Amino acid sequence: MFDVKSLNANWNYPTNVRQGIGKINKLPQYCKELGMKAPLIITDPGLVDLPMIAQAKDNCTANELNCGVFSDVVGNPTDKNVYDGVNAYKEGNHDGVIAFGGGSALDAAKAVALLVGQEGNLWDYEDVGSNWRNVNTEKMAPVVAVPTTSGTGSEVGRASVITDPVNHVKRMIFHPNMMPAIVILDAELTVGLPAKLTAATGMDAFSHALEAYCANYYHPMAEGIALEAIRLIKHYLPRATKDGTDIEARAQVMVASSMGATAFQRGLGGMHAIAHSLGALYNSHHGLLNAILMPYVLKANRSAIEERIERLARYLELSDASFEGFLSWVVELRSELEIPHSLAEIKIDSQQSNKIGEMAFSDACAGGNPIQFSADEYSSIFDSAVAGTL
Numbered sequence: 001m002f003d004v005k006s007l008n009a010n011w012n013y014p015t016n017v018r019q020g021i022g023k024i025n026k027l028p029q030y031c032k033e034l035g036m037k038a039p040l041i042i043t044d045p046g047l048v049d050l051p052m053i054a055q056a057k058d059n060c061t062a063n064e065l066n067c068g069v070f071s072d073v074v075g076n077p078t079d080k081n082v083y084d085g086v087n088a089y090k091e092g093n094h095d096g097v098i099a100f101g102g103g104s105a106l107d108a109a110k111a112v113a114l115l116v117g118q119e120g121n122l123w124d125y126e127d128v129g130s131n132w133r134n135v136n137t138e139k140m141a142p143v144v145a146v147p148t149t150s151g152t153g154s155e156v157g158r159a160s161v162i163t164d165p166v167n168h169v170k171r172m173i174f175h176p177n178m179m180p181a182i183v184i185l186d187a188e189l190t191v192g193l194p195a196k197l198t199a200a201t202g203m204d205a206f207s208h209a210l211e212a213y214c215a216n217y218y219h220p221m222a223e224g225i226a227l228e229a230i231r232l233i234k235h236y237l238p239r240a241t242k243d244g245t246d247i248e249a250r251a252q253v254m255v256a257s258s259m260g261a262t263a264f265q266r267g268l269g270g271m272h273a274i275a276h277s278l279g280a281l282y283n284s285h286h287g288l289l290n291a292i293l294m295p296y297v298l299k300a301n302r303s304a305i306e307e308r309i310e311r312l313a314r315y316l317e318l319s320d321a322s323f324e325g326f327l328s329w330v331v332e333l334r335s336e337l338e339i340p341h342s343l344a345e346i347k348i349d350s351q352q353s354n355k356i357g358e359m360a361f362s363d364a365c366a367g368g369n370p371i372q373f374s375a376d377e378y379s380s381i382f383d384s385a386v387a388g389t390l
């Protein structure tokens with residue numbers, strides 16, 4: 001349908017998105033568009049030694065930008081990572097942030113960019129009530145986001161998920177201006193991503209679009225974006241997983257990932273409510289958790305989403321466009337991507353089922369779920385995902 005060279009565009013929705021192979025070479029220009037003279041690249045330790053970071057830094061330096069690198073960010077980043085990043089930013093006299101990497105690096109970087117000019121501490125800006133109104137927006141650092149995975153869509157998100165290790169919970173830091181001002185979607189940066197991570201992150205993108213599509217709020221724009229994101233995932237995620245050098249598939253999955261996160265401004269739901277709780281307790285991969293949880297949560301939501309799912313199944317041209325047909329297709333897709341069917345297969349057991357039920361019930365994402373489940377109901381969905389009973 002497309003020549004890969006035609007997969008090249010500048011979009012201004014939901015922010016300035018510069019999409020296409022080789023767009024990373026324009027990083028210095030984009031930093032300058034945002035008035036930066038001394039950007040700080042915030043990335044994770046797994047990436048910092050790869051040539052792509054050295055090249056980005058060298059390219060910035062060659063273009064008279066005083067560029068630094070901070071990489072002390074763990075998967076599921078903590079408040080300490082954010083404070084360390086703020087210190088690095090201040091010590092280096094930086095004036096902008098290049099958020100470069102997977103979801104963890106992007107989330108940490110966006111939180112650093114918010115916090116650098118504020119008087120409060122990080123949790124003062126947790127997404128509770130109208131905390132975000134206390135942010136001094138003038139003092140927020142500008143951000144260019146460069147995702148290197150296709151899943152979280154954090155590059156177009158207005159929030160960061162940061163772990164509070166003291167209380168073992170994940171907290172959402174939110175401000176409308178946390179959406180990066182410029183996003184570079186260059187699929188070549190994802191070519192080296194191993195198949196397992198390609199699959200798990202891609203399923204995270206799928207879960208964003210799917211939960212947004214099913215969410216309990218009136219937002220037809222988000223619904224339309226979610227539909228097309230799911231179609232792109234269906235066509236291209238298996239290809240990108242099987243052959244990491246399939247650049248067309250990589251580019252389409254990358255766009256679908258940004259679309260998933262754009263759609264979830266509408267809300268998320270039960271998959272994310274449980275995945276956040278498990279992520280805080282077990283430190284498991286977020287996308288993998290959503291991928292495993294997906295059919296169990298869908299089934300529990302059936303009475304509220306059946307008609308919508310049938311409409312989605314028709315759009316996807318599934319041979320069986322019923323709710324069961326969709327559910328079977330999800331299970332087949334997961335197995336084609338070699339994603340485990342149960343949580344037991346990734347060594348999560350039912351011992352903390354009650355606690356997980358309560359955590360999921362109180363998670364911010366639970367509000368978007370089409371049915372308002374009780375803590376007990378979340379526990380039993382979790383138990384079926386542990387056991388693998390659909």
Ligand SMILES: [Zn+2]
Pocket residue numbers: 152204207208272286290
């Ligand atoms: Zn997610």
